[in-house]
Amino acid sequence: MTTPLTPAPTPGAPLQGTDSLLLEPSGPGRAPWQRLLANEDFRRAVGCLAGFLVLAVMTGPSGSQGAPTSGFTGSLFNLRVFWFVGLAAVLWGAMTLRRRYSAAVKVWNDKALALPRRLLPDTRVRYGAYFVLLVFAVVYPMHISGFWQEVAVQQIGVYVLLAIGLNVVVGYAGLLDLGYVAFYAIGAYSAAFWTGAMPVHLPFHLNPFWTIPLAILAAMLAGVILGVPTLRLRGDYLAIVTLGFGEIISIVAQNLTSITGGPGGVLGIPHFSVHLLGVHYVWGLGNLPYYYLLLGFVVLILIFFHSLENSRVGRAWTAIREDEVAAQASGINVLKYKVMAFSIGASTAGFAGVMTASQVSYIEPADFTYQLSILILVLVIFGGMGSLPGAVVGAAVLQWFPQFLRLHPLFGFQQQDLYIYLGALLVVMMIFRPEGILPSKRRKREIGLAEHGVGSADAMTTSTAEVQ
Amino acid sequence: MTAMLRLGGVDVRYGAIPALRGVDIEVREGEIVALLGANGAGKTTTLRTISGLVRPAKGYVALDGKRIDQVSPHRIVALGIGHVPEGRRIFPRMTVLENLEIGAYRRRGDLRSDLQHIFGLFPILEQRREQNGGTLSGGEQQMLAIGRALMSRPQLLLLDEPSMGLAPLVVEAIFDIIERIRDEGTTILLVEQNAAQALQLADRGYVLENGSVVMADDAEALLGDERVRVAYLGEGAA
Numbered sequence: 001m002t003t004p005l006t007p008a009p010t011p012g013a014p015l016q017g018t019d020s021l022l023l024e025p026s027g028p029g030r031a032p033w034q035r036l037l038a039n040e041d042f043r044r045a046v047g048c049l050a051g052f053l054v055l056a057v058m059t060g061p062s063g064s065q066g067a068p069t070s071g072f073t074g075s076l077f078n079l080r081v082f083w084f085v086g087l088a089a090v091l092w093g094a095m096t097l098r099r100r101y102s103a104a105v106k107v108w109n110d111k112a113l114a115l116p117r118r119l120l121p122d123t124r125v126r127y128g129a130y131f132v133l134l135v136f137a138v139v140y141p142m143h144i145s146g147f148w149q150e151v152a153v154q155q156i157g158v159y160v161l162l163a164i165g166l167n168v169v170v171g172y173a174g175l176l177d178l179g180y181v182a183f184y185a186i187g188a189y190s191a192a193f194w195t196g197a198m199p200v201h202l203p204f205h206l207n208p209f210w211t212i213p214l215a216i217l218a219a220m221l222a223g224v225i226l227g228v229p230t231l232r233l234r235g236d237y238l239a240i241v242t243l244g245f246g247e248i249i250s251i252v253a254q255n256l257t258s259i260t261g262g263p264g265g266v267l268g269i270p271h272f273s274v275h276l277l278g279v280h281y282v283w284g285l286g287n288l289p290y291y292y293l294l295l296g297f298v299v300l301i302l303i304f305f306h307s308l309e310n311s312r313v314g315r316a317w318t319a320i321r322e323d324e325v326a327a328q329a330s331g332i333n334v335l336k337y338k339v340m341a342f343s344i345g346a347s348t349a350g351f352a353g354v355m356t357a358s359q360v361s362y363i364e365p366a367d368f369t370y371q372l373s374i375l376i377l378v379l380v381i382f383g384g385m386g387s388l389p390g391a392v393v394g395a396a397v398l399q400w401f402p403q404f405l406r407l408h409p410l411f412g413f414q415q416q417d418l419y420i421y422l423g424a425l426l427v428v429m430m431i432f433r434p435e436g437i438l439p440s441k442r443r444k445r446e447i448g449l450a451e452h453g454v455g456s457a458d459a460m461t462t463s464t465a466e467v468q
Numbered sequence: 469m470t471a472m473l474r475l476g477g478v479d480v481r482y483g484a485i486p487a488l489r490g491v492d493i494e495v496r497e498g499e500i501v502a503l504l505g506a507n508g509a510g511k512t513t514t515l516r517t518i519s520g521l522v523r524p525a526k527g528y529v530a531l532d533g534k535r536i537d538q539v540s541p542h543r544i545v546a547l548g549i550g551h552v553p554e555g556r557r558i559f560p561r562m563t564v565l566e567n568l569e570i571g572a573y574r575r576r577g578d579l580r581s582d583l584q585h586i587f588g589l590f591p592i593l594e595q596r597r598e599q600n601g602g603t604l605s606g607g608e609q610q611m612l613a614i615g616r617a618l619m620s621r622p623q624l625l626l627l628d629e630p631s632m633g634l635a636p637l638v639v640e641a642i643f644d645i646i647e648r649i650r651d652e653g654t655t656i657l658l659v660e661q662n663a664a665q666a667l668q669l670a671d672r673g674y675v676l677e678n679g680s681v682v683m684a685d686d687a688e689a690l691l692g693d694e695r696v697r698v699a700y701l702g703e704g705a706a
């Protein structure tokens with residue numbers, strides 16, 4: 001018979017050696033620093049401070065080879081750091097107050113939101129709100145500086161278009177397209193080709209307006225050609241194929257110098273112009289005319305996509321996104337609807353390509369990188385997948401914000417840092433608001449249910465498991 | 469009676485792995501036919517072959533004398549074969565009503581009488597019509613899956629393990645409804661692990677083993693068969 005080396009723990013007594021910060025009870029036997037570390041408020045304060053100090057370093061001056069640590073010293077040992085400590089204190093205070101008075105906050109919230117909640121389901125109110133927004137979108141840009149007008153066209157307008165196009169592919173049909181920018185490039189290069197700006201050109205050349213249908217057709221055709229063989233694949237495989245396609249297009253544009261102009265790009269793509277029935281108008285170097293042209297098209301496309309979402313086609317897309325096999329067994333031609341979503345998204349990007357090409361009048365392969373595909377995807381995810389208002393607002397906010405940061409004296413934002421911020425933003429979003437800022441009703445339900453253990457809410461397709 | 473559905477010498481392979489070998493099955497109008505067998509015997513594959521989700525490497529599938537083995541799945545639904553897939557596979561984030569509407573995707577026109585019919589069979593679904601499919605209990609989900617398939621007004625209904633994971637009382641209710649669906653004129657091909665209950669309900673049965681039909685007989689005869697009793701009804705050898 002062997003005697004146990006240690007006595008068996010008495011039931012009810014705390015286990016030895018498993019003391020952890022995560023275990024709640026802070027018994028009298030613990031050192032003061034342990035109690036401090038276990039204090040929720042303290043831990044939050046440390047988190048806030050650390051977060052903002054990282055932000056201070058990220059937005060501060062960069063180090064150089066001679067003085068590699070100057071990035072840190074210049075950011076942290078500088079009066080500027082007090083701003084960030086102050087911001088951290090404000091955030092910590094807000095979080096603490098919110099926690100302490102969470103019940104009261106909820107009551108206020110309900111009171112404040114009661115009216116909008118009652119009014120929003122009313123379609124008249126909703127359309128009224130859309131109208132007010134539209135008026136704002138029409139009037140406001142007249143009163144801003146030329147720089148912000150350029151932002152409104154090149155950073156916001158075009159990207160809203162790209163985001164609502166990708167939203168059809170990713171949000172409605174649940175297809176993960178990582179090479180979306182390829183269709184944008186195809187549209188831009190089509191515009192360059194038909195207007196006679198490319199090294200290879202036809203004996204005639206067209207007004208950029210006429211290239212719109214041709215570019216849309218080219219992008220759509222590319223979507224169908226790529227889609228028919230690959231959309232038989234399931235989620236993850238499709239993402240890889242589209243990733244490859246995006247790379248192929250950009251490398252082709254870079255290397256077929258005699259056709260596409262190579263890395264140098266294409267110069268001198270003409271601006272839009274109208275010469276009809278005695279009316280002559282040229283969209284010149286100003287930004288506002290392009291802005292209104294874009295706005296008009298975006299509104300038309302939004303109306304079209306909205307009606308599509310609520311049609312038979314939209315329901316088929318939802319079913320496919322939820323469960324492809326079940327959709328197939330219910331008599332939905334899965335391949336047809338997937339190709340349809342894919343090519344509608346592609347043609348929207350193609351259209352955006354024409355807009356860019358004609359306004360900037362210069363395109364190069366470096367405009368169509370893989371990172372841009374990711375950026376557009378982030379816009380859609382940030383706004384709320386499958387939600388048109390989400391895609392618009394997501395694109396507008398995320399494209400506006402870096403410009404704001406760039407101009408603001410406190411944040412020495414640099415364009416090459418953009419993806420650091422986007423990455424951080426996405427991480428925070430996925431933790432606190434995975435459905436996006438303006439989620440579609442269904443998406444909200446999907447995520448709500450998944451959190452209660454019903455079904456899954458994968459980013460893209462929900463169900464890819466095959467039956468035997 | 470003539471055969472409504474006939475599978476002749478059907479071979480199915482998943483890559484290099486054979487799943488079905490020379491399967492001959494026949495379903496006549498108005499019958500309930502049970503497909504029995506152990507896990508991996510090829511029951512689900514048989515149903516998937518009929519509804520066009522997998523293609524046979526050899527042999528044919530014919531509905532009302534016309535070959536359908538090269539027809540795409542959505543057309544097969546339109547031809548009158550409804551498939552209730554294994555594991556129910558309802559759309560979890562669509563409401564009960566939306567699930568049923570998707571079931572009628574191949575048909576246009578008024579669905580009200582169909583919905584009434586489904587809600588007559590499954591009153592609980594009417595109570596839950598605005599609820600998300602994913603919030604239903606397992607039994608209710610099975611009812612929804614059957615209802616969704618019935619929305620296409622099939623002449624032949626393929627049921628893949630409707631009793632899987634359900635409480636005995638619920639299974640009984642589902643089997644009662646399967647019988648009622650047959651009595652209303654829909655032919656049924658039923659895959660089941662629950663062999664005893666399936667054979668009590670069915671007119672005829674097939675036993676699959678390793679992708680081949682090893683027995684085919686009237687349900688009663690199978691119920692009385694020594695080998696079936698030992699292998700599938702859980703009775704020890706006498």
